[in-house]
Amino acid sequence: MSLTAIILILSILIYKMNSRYQLLDVSVYRNIKYYKQLIILYLCATITGTIVTFLQSILTSYSTMTSNQQNWNSLFKGETANVFAVFTLAIFIAPFFEEFICRHIVFSTGEKIKSPFLILLAISASLFSMLHTPLNIFDFSKYFIIGTALCFMYKKYNYAGSVGLHVFNNTVAIITMSLSILK
Numbered sequence: 001m002s003l004t005a006i007i008l009i010l011s012i013l014i015y016k017m018n019s020r021y022q023l024l025d026v027s028v029y030r031n032i033k034y035y036k037q038l039i040i041l042y043l044c045a046t047i048t049g050t051i052v053t054f055l056q057s058i059l060t061s062y063s064t065m066t067s068n069q070q071n072w073n074s075l076f077k078g079e080t081a082n083v084f085a086v087f088t089l090a091i092f093i094a095p096f097f098e099e100f101i102c103r104h105i106v107f108s109t110g111e112k113i114k115s116p117f118l119i120l121l122a123i124s125a126s127l128f129s130m131l132h133t134p135l136n137i138f139d140f141s142k143y144f145i146i147g148t149a150l151c152f153m154y155k156k157y158n159y160a161g162s163v164g165l166h167v168f169n170n171t172v173a174i175i176t177m178s179l180s181i182l183k
Helices: 003-021 025-030 032-059 068-076 082-113 118-129 139-181
Strands: none
Touching: 025 139, 032 139, 068 139, 082 118, 082 139, 118 139
């Protein structure tokens, strides 16, 4: 099955999930406080992730590039169609599925059994990190940090809030990777 077919199927599934669960309440995107919090959480996660990368570079001989980044980079070095597919997958599809699995399912299930927020945060951020195939504790920590920021957005703005931050994060990452590869 081609990458284009997979993207089409995933897009249809996202549409069906949204119409079934009424997940994506876009009214959150009209709230200026949402954007302020998005930028603050993004900057906090980025700064903390940079500190982890710095510590990793001085404490270990591990590569500071995560396996997830290595996989994306290898896709970028392919044909133009692959680059378009990478953009589509990373910016428009992955955030919806990852937020549905890591935030919506974890939090909606946890809230039904009255689990404390910090327990749900730890489960959700750990699951998010594991989905990104960390090679070591530093890689795990980088994804755990952004997963934590996504949990706070989910808690305050629900599914649409965490999807927005996730799309923003992936967009910045894809643009950064594109520019570094084009050099």
